Structure formats: structure tokens, C-alpha cells
Amino acid sequence: xxxxHEKGGILLELFIATFILVTFTAGAARIHxxxxxxxxxxxxxxxxxIRAIRR
Amino acid sequence: xxxxxxxxxSAWYLPSSSRSPRPSSCGKASANAAxxxxxxxxxxxxxxxxxxxxxxxxxLLLPILVLLGFFLLGTIGFTERAQARAALQARLDVCAVKLxxxxxxxxxxxxxxxxxxxxxxxxxxxxRAAMLIPGAGEAAAAGQxxxxxxxxxxxxxxxxxxxxxxxxxxxxxxxxxxxxxxxxAACLVSPLLSGALQRQKTLFPDVRGTLVHLAPGxxxxxxxxxGLAHAVATGLEVRGDPxxxxxxxxxxxxxx
Numbered sequence: 001x002x003x004x005h006e007k008g009g010i011l012l013e014l015f016i017a018t019f020i021l022v023t024f025t026a027g028a029a030r031i032h033x034x035x036x037x038x039x040x041x042x043x044x045x046x047x048x049x050i051r052a053i054r055r
Numbered sequence: 056x057x058x059x060x061x062x063x064x065s066a067w068y069l070p071s072s073s074r075s076p077r078p079s080s081c082g083k084a085s086a087n088a089a090x091x092x093x094x095x096x097x098x099x100x101x102x103x104x105x106x107x108x109x110x111x112x113x114x115l116l117l118p119i120l121v122l123l124g125f126f127l128l129g130t131i132g133f134t135e136r137a138q139a140r141a142a143l144q145a146r147l148d149v150c151a152v153k154l155x156x157x158x159x160x161x162x163x164x165x166x167x168x169x170x171x172x173x174x175x176x177x178x179x180x181x182x183r184a185a186m187l188i189p190g191a192g193e194a195a196a197a198g199q200x201x202x203x204x205x206x207x208x209x210x211x212x213x214x215x216x217x218x219x220x221x222x223x224x225x226x227x228x229x230x231x232x233x234x235x236x237x238x239x240a241a242c243l244v245s246p247l248l249s250g251a252l253q254r255q256k257t258l259f260p261d262v263r264g265t266l267v268h269l270a271p272g273x274x275x276x277x278x279x280x281x282g283l284a285h286a287v288a289t290g291l292e293v294r295g296d297p298x299x300x301x302x303x304x305x306x307x308x309x310x311x
Contacts, residue, residue: 046145053156
């Protein structure tokens with residue numbers, strides 16, 4: 001049986017692992033959202049420019 | 056304590072006073088931490104399971120972190136590159152449409168101007184034919200002079216329109232940078248407007264004919280814009296009748 005301190009250590013490691021994974025996922029999601037929004041702006045500005053030229 | 060533990064196995068979070076002596080097999084177990092967990096019993100009877108688990112978690116966490124970091128950096132780099140291509144492609148599309156639309160507008164205006172030149176040409180022919188009729192000669196001659204002046208004026212206006220459009224086209228060949236794309240990009244129009252037209256011959260050298268397209272066929276111009284940094288390009292083709300009586304707009308040159 002692990003001692004109380006060892007249990008604490010395992011929990012701490014699990015917490016660190018979870019924190020890193022959650023932070024990574026949240027960061028990746030934010031980066032993805034930023035790229036997506038930028039891409040949408042590029043396409044939107046292109047379409048608007050072409051529409052303005054054709055008008 | 057001298058046989059204790061590699062750093063993976065040592066319970067670094069424990070105060071030194073609370074550390075219990077580890078069996079010598081513990082260090083080995085954690086050294087190959089990702090491998091099998093050594094559950095063998097130490098001569099003292101104490102299990103090494105917990106120790107190996109701690110090492111296992113730490114040993115697992117570090118490679119995962121490194122892998123995630125590489126994955127994240129790789130994905131960001133790849134996405135940035137893909138987005139730069141998309142931005143350049145959008146910019147090239149806009150530049151190509153600008154050139155094709157300008158060419159189409161010019162042909163439309165020229166077709167209208169051609170109608171005037173054509174009308175004066177026909178009227179001059181009629182006036183010169185009327186000059187042969189006895190009695191109508193003087194009036195026809197006077198009218199013919201007016202028509203000749205009008206024909207020359209309209210033709211000169213066409214030439215001016217042509218030169219203006221050709222100069223504007225040259226200035227548009229350098230595809231200007233956009234907010235998202237700053238790489239070098241350039242366009243090519245084939246044939247260039249300055250050499251794309253010729254004036255039709257008439258029955259009389261002093262009468263000026265209409266401006267028509269030199270190249271036969273339905274293709275009036277091909278616009279090709281390309282980026283130098285990425286291998287992306289946009290091609291458009293302006294179509295219509297070479298006599299410019301009928302314009303069919305511009306289409307994607309890559310679509311058959």
C-alpha cells in the first residue's frame with residue numbers, strides 16, 4: 001500500500017498532467033479559432049473586392 | 056540512501072525525513088519506467104509498486120509534453136504556411152479579376168466608339184457615291200468633308216481611349232500587396248493591350264475604320280497572375296468576338 005505522502009505525490013502528478021493537457025487543449029483551440037477567423041476574413045475580403053470590381 | 060533511486064523513482068515531493076528506504080531493484084524498475092512495472096518483493100517484504108508508478112507517470116509525462124510541443128509547433132507552422140498561400144491566392148484572384156474586368160470594360164467602351172466610327176465610315180461612302188450624281192455633287196462634297204472630320208475625331212478619341220487603357224493595364228500588372236499577403240506577385244496579360252488591336256482598312260485611305268482585335272478566335276485576352284513565394288496562380292480568359300461586337304465576359308482559364 002502506498003503511504004499517504006506517496007498518494008499525494010501521485011495525485012500531484014495527475015493534477016500536473018491534467019493541467020498541462022487542459023492548457024494545451026485550450027491553447028490549441030484558441031490558436032485554431034484565431035487561424036479560422038483570419039482565414040474567413042481573407043476569403044470575405046476577397047469576395048467583397050471581386051464583387052466591388054464587377055459592380 | 057546510496058542505492059536509492061534514480062531521479063525518476065525518487066519521491067521528490069516527499070520531505071527527506073519521510074522518505075522510506077527504497078530497495079535496490081527500485082532504481083532499475085524506474086530506469087526502464089515505460090516498461091514493465093517491477094512488482095517483485097524486496098527482501099524486507101516491501102512492494103516497489105508505488106515507486107514504479109510514480110516514475111512511470113513522470114517518465115510518461117515528459118515525452119508526452121515534448122511530443123505535444125512538437126505537434127503544436129508543427130501544426131502552427133503548417134497552418135501559417137497554408138494561410139499565407141490562401142491569402143496570396145485571394146490576392147491573385149483579385150488582381151486577375153481587376154485586369155480582366157478592366158479589359159472587358161475597355162472592349163465595351165471601344166465597341167460603342169466603334170459604332171460611331173462605323174457609322175461615319177458608311178456615311179462617307181454614301182456621300183462619295185452621291186458626289187457622282189449630277190446636281191448633288193456640291194452638297195455631298197460639303198457633307199463628306201464634315202463626315203471626314205467627324206470620322207477622324209472619333210478615331211482619335213478611340214486611340215486616346217486605347218492608349219489610356221493600355222497605360223492603366225501596365226500599371227496593374229504588378230499585383231499590389233494586400234493586408235494579409237506581402238509576397239511578390241505579378242500578372243501577365245497576353246496579348247498586351249498596346250499590341251492587341253488594329254484599325255481595319257477601308258476603301259479610301261483617308262477614311263479611318265474601326266478598331267478590331269488582332270488575334271482570331273474567341274479569346275481576346277488571357278490574364279495570368281502568379282506569386283513568386285508560393286506556387287499559386289490565377290488564370291482568367293476574356294472572351295468575345297474579335298470584331299468586339301459581342302463580349303462573353305471572362306472565365307476561369309483553367310476550366311475547360
